[in-house]
Amino acid sequence: SAVISQKPSRDICQRGTSLTIQCQVDSQVTMMFWYRQQPGQSLTLIATANQGSEATYESGFVIDKFPISRPNLTFSTLTVSNMSPEDSSIYLCSTDRANYGYTFGSGTRLTVV
Template identity: 90%
Template sequence: SAVISQKPSRDICQRGTSLTIQCQVDSQVTMMFWYRQQPGQSLTLIATANQGSEATYESGFVIDKFPISRPNLTFSTLTVSNMSPEDSSIYLCSVNGGEETQYFGPGTRLLVL
């Protein structure tokens, strides 16, 4: 399985600001995924980040709000832009390991005031 780290682990932000979350993997992977987990809820896929191409966003998520970068095969960032309290969530990145299995980073807890 892959070892995945995320920065920051948690943050408290003011309304209207932006936060960039980093995801680092210890091996090269083709696909990286960003999920959101709102309080008390399940995980919802935001987008799939492929190296060398634009991210693919799921219904309800747009690039202006959640821009994603994927500069190489071990790293990706997710920015939460113009934040509101409704953006308070845990944001998780994941990667495909072997055998069609996804492994998750430790998550970033975001609180927007």
């Protein structure tokens, strides 16, 4: 399965600012997925990023708040914009190769103060 490098691993940010999270995959993949995991909760899909097209957002998530880039088949970024304390979560990227099983990045723990 693919290996994903995600950074930063953690950050503490001021409310009203933005943070961009990066994920680099060690091989070309068609789709990348961005999840949010609020404290003590399960993973919720934010959006699916396909190279060369607009990301597809799940209900409750909008592009203005969580813009995503997918410039090539090995890289994607998620930006958390105009942050508030409610955005404090773990953010994870993920991909799937050959239907074997999803690989996840190591996660970004975001704290907004």
